[in-house]
Amino acid sequence: MEKNIEVSLLLDFYGELLKPSCRQMAELYYNDDLSLAEVAAETGITRQGVRDRIKRGEKQLFEFEQKLGLLSRFQQLEAGLDDISVKARKISESTDDNDIRSLAEEFADAYIPLDEIFAKALPDQPEPQYYSADGVHPNQTGSA
Numbered sequence: 001m002e003k004n005i006e007v008s009l010l011l012d013f014y015g016e017l018l019k020p021s022c023r024q025m026a027e028l029y030y031n032d033d034l035s036l037a038e039v040a041a042e043t044g045i046t047r048q049g050v051r052d053r054i055k056r057g058e059k060q061l062f063e064f065e066q067k068l069g070l071l072s073r074f075q076q077l078e079a080g081l082d083d084i085s086v087k088a089r090k091i092s093e094s095t096d097d098n099d100i101r102s103l104a105e106e107f108a109d110a111y112i113p114l115d116e117i118f119a120k121a122l123p124d125q126p127e128p129q130y131y132s133a134d135g136v137h138p139n140q141t142g143s144a
Contacts, residue, residue, distance in 0.1 A: 004030055007030050007058055010033055010062070010071060011027060011031065011061065012062050013065075013070045013071050014060075014064040014068075015027065017060070017064060018057050018061070022056060022057040023041065023057065024057070025039050025050055025053050025057070026053075029054050039054075046084060060138060087129070
């Protein structure tokens with residue numbers, strides 16, 4: 001991962017643990033994409049002073065991550081959720097409505113049989129797959 005993106009994410013997780021002045025400068029530099037000179041003008045200290053505080057803040061953020069590991073756990077969780085989403089999509093594409101309905105009930109999600117609703121509401125219109133290819137997620141035509 002690119003360093004600037006990683007530091008920005010670390011700021012999201014651990015920014016409140018930094019001193020306010022250090023956090024402000026790091027957020028201006030990483031999140032608002034200001035140069036060191038622009039941050040210096042904004043905060044009223046020297047460019048070198050800004051650089052020193054940002055570097056000190058970076059070091060602290062990486063130490064927090066090394067000790068607590070919140071960002072790495074978050075990224076693992078996110079990857080796992082992406083994997084679940086891909087597998088759920090495969091299941092929904094390869095099973096009939098009863099299986100999808102039972103899975104939805106098991107995981108407490110609302111199941112809306114869009115194909116049936118479209119078929120009843122629009123009997124003279126194209127097949128329901130025109131509006132929702134998978135019977136679950138409306139496409140652009142079926143969302144208006």
